[in-house]
Amino acid sequence: xxxxxxxxxxxxxxxxxARDTLRTILSTVFVVLLGWSLITVEIKWSRLIEAPADMYxxxxxxxxxxxxxRTGEMAGLMWDSIAMAWIGTLIAAVFAIPMSFLAxxxxxxxxxxxxTRQIFNILRAVPEVILALLFIPVFGLSPxxxxxxxxxxxxxxxxxxxxxIIENIQREPIxxxxxxxxxxxxxxxxxxxxQVAPELTSFxxxxxxxxxxxxSVLGIVGAGGIGGSLADAIRFKEYxxxxxxxxxxxxxxxxxxTISGAVRxxxxxxxxxxxxxxxxxxxxxxx
Amino acid sequence: xxxxxxxxxxxxxxxxxxPKPSLFMAGLWxxxxxxxxxxxxxxxxxxxxxxxxxxxPNPVLDGLYNTRWGEMFSERSRRAFIxxxxxxxxxxxxxxxVALPFALSTTxxxxxxxxxxxxxxxxxxxxxxxPDLLWAGLxxxxxxxxxxxxxxxxxxxxxxxxxxxxxxxxxxxDMGPVEAAxxxxxxxxQMLRTAVVPQILPAFSSYALYDFxxxxxxxAVLGLVGAGGIGNRLDFFRNRGQWDKLWGLVFMFFLVVMIVxxxxxxxxxxxx
Numbered sequence: 001x002x003x004x005x006x007x008x009x010x011x012x013x014x015x016x017x018a019r020d021t022l023r024t025i026l027s028t029v030f031v032v033l034l035g036w037s038l039i040t041v042e043i044k045w046s047r048l049i050e051a052p053a054d055m056y057x058x059x060x061x062x063x064x065x066x067x068x069x070r071t072g073e074m075a076g077l078m079w080d081s082i083a084m085a086w087i088g089t090l091i092a093a094v095f096a097i098p099m100s101f102l103a104x105x106x107x108x109x110x111x112x113x114x115x116t117r118q119i120f121n122i123l124r125a126v127p128e129v130i131l132a133l134l135f136i137p138v139f140g141l142s143p144x145x146x147x148x149x150x151x152x153x154x155x156x157x158x159x160x161x162x163x164x165i166i167e168n169i170q171r172e173p174i175x176x177x178x179x180x181x182x183x184x185x186x187x188x189x190x191x192x193x194x195q196v197a198p199e200l201t202s203f204x205x206x207x208x209x210x211x212x213x214x215x216s217v218l219g220i221v222g223a224g225g226i227g228g229s230l231a232d233a234i235r236f237k238e239y240x241x242x243x244x245x246x247x248x249x250x251x252x253x254x255x256x257x258t259i260s261g262a263v264r265x266x267x268x269x270x271x272x273x274x275x276x277x278x279x280x281x282x283x284x285x286x287x
Numbered sequence: 288x289x290x291x292x293x294x295x296x297x298x299x300x301x302x303x304x305x306p307k308p309s310l311f312m313a314g315l316w317x318x319x320x321x322x323x324x325x326x327x328x329x330x331x332x333x334x335x336x337x338x339x340x341x342x343x344p345n346p347v348l349d350g351l352y353n354t355r356w357g358e359m360f361s362e363r364s365r366r367a368f369i370x371x372x373x374x375x376x377x378x379x380x381x382x383x384x385v386a387l388p389f390a391l392s393t394t395x396x397x398x399x400x401x402x403x404x405x406x407x408x409x410x411x412x413x414x415x416x417x418p419d420l421l422w423a424g425l426x427x428x429x430x431x432x433x434x435x436x437x438x439x440x441x442x443x444x445x446x447x448x449x450x451x452x453x454x455x456x457x458x459x460x461d462m463g464p465v466e467a468a469x470x471x472x473x474x475x476x477q478m479l480r481t482a483v484v485p486q487i488l489p490a491f492s493s494y495a496l497y498d499f500x501x502x503x504x505x506x507a508v509l510g511l512v513g514a515g516g517i518g519n520r521l522d523f524f525r526n527r528g529q530w531d532k533l534w535g536l537v538f539m540f541f542l543v544v545m546i547v548x549x550x551x552x553x554x555x556x557x558x559x
Contacts, residue, residue, distance in 0.1 A: 026492075026554065043435045048435065083325070083330050087330055121548070122545075125541050126540075127508050130521065130540075133511075134347050137347050217421055220511065266311065
């Protein structure tokens with residue numbers, strides 16, 4: 001018998017896996033919902049198999065013969081869409097910034113904050129296209145209907161992002177402002193605004209990028225911009241024109257994203273931020 | 288009197304000089320102002336015009352006062368709502384499933400080869416640049432009207448959102464576990480499975496729920512181009528000028544979205 005045998009036997013055991021009830025329930029609910037959808041939805045699943053071939057045929061007619069001479073006209077329409085998105089974003093900001101002060105629990109009482117947040121929630125629930133649908137009879141088949149749809153539709157999500165930023169600020173500057181006898185407005189202007197301005201601007205630009213996507217489809221319901229040309233092309237089966245419009249939308253959107261993204265990084269990260277490549281961890285807010 | 292004069296040698300209080308605005312900020316402001324003016328002109332923005340338009344008799348507001356609440360629960364609306372919900376569920380599931388490997392292949396940790404990485408990243412940028420309704424329009428052209436083009440549109444729309452959010456999370460993970468896995472001799476797949484995926488899973492599930500909210504909102508408008516869901520009904524009422532019924536549908540939609548969001552936010556808070 002060797003000495004090692006007399007030692008008490010220690011067995012290495014892996015700790016048991018933590019059980020997560022919430023996750024189990026969620027997964028079950030989701031699987032049941034998904035199964036029910038797959039079975040009862042009115043889709044012929046055999047069509048799904050044919051879809052790639054159909055799409056290939058569509059892309060061939062769309063991009064096979066592009067009417068390049070109309071590029072200028074399309075670019076003009078995309079510029080309309082970008083302008084609608086920008087003015088809409090500004091309108092939203094004009095309302096969202098003061099309202100977000102009223103939704104931050106560290107600045108106002110809970111009841112006021114609660115009411116303001118419910119307004120944000122209601123505004124956030126409707127898609128811009130539905131707003132445009134409702135605004136067109138009032139403001140006509142014009143870009144203004146689109147601008148206001150984007151403006152009203154963005155107040156909710158901008159306001160939500162803004163009050164979350166405001167709730168994370170430091171208290172000291174506000175206390176300092178109170179200590180020297182600042183009025184309510186002065187307190188906001190000197191105690192709060194300087195702390196949140198960079199992030200606010202950054203989120204505003206981010207929302208602008210989202211709104212370009214929204215405004216480029218508003219034309220489908222008749223609210224101006226490049227979507228109208230696309231809708232017409234689809235209606236009259238002018239595939240070449242649809243293909244060109246699609247290319248212009250993609251190029252225009254990526255161009256604005258790139259510029260706006262660079263400005264955002266510069267604002268949040270300072271002059272050195274420009275040196276950070278695209279893969280840096282940039283906060284992407286959820287809207 | 289000498290009492291009010293400061294004693295000799297005492298430091299005089301002076302406000303520090305205001306920092307000059309940086310060239311970047313000055314330039315940015317100039318560009319923003321010019322850009323805003325150009326945009327405002329382009330869309331024909333005018334306050335007077337807005338007020339004038341609002342004062343005219345207005346069929347939409349009349350419809351709002353006489354909202355047909357019955358439209359919230361009518362048989363046809365209910366079927367349309369169920370289709371919208373089903374599209375959102377299936378679109379989210381499909382998008383989420385494909386998004387994880389796709390996102391991994393666009394990041395340094397998941398895909399060590401720079402050229403395929405850049406190509407995949409560009410593809411994801413292109414997918415993200417196409418809005419939901421445009422996808423729907425494209426698929427309606429390709430495969431005909433119905434729920435199928437709506438599902439395909441939502442799939443690409445969720446893919447875009449999920450890949451972007453997940454890739455950004457992947458860029459910020461802790462590299463410690465990755466090194467540990469590699470030091471222990473894990474294969475690439477094993478490393479991803481044990482060192483990368485567990486780190487992002489809570490955020491990923493939270494994004495998936497968020498994506499479901501987005502899809503629900505998006506699926507309501509797909510029908511405007513013929514891709515299924517309540518959008519078809521909305522378009523129908525709009526073309527007939529039945530704003531009272533349209534408002535009933537919009538209110539029902541409000542209710543559904545807000546309930547789903549209320550539940551989803553609570554779950555997301557527990558997940559992260």
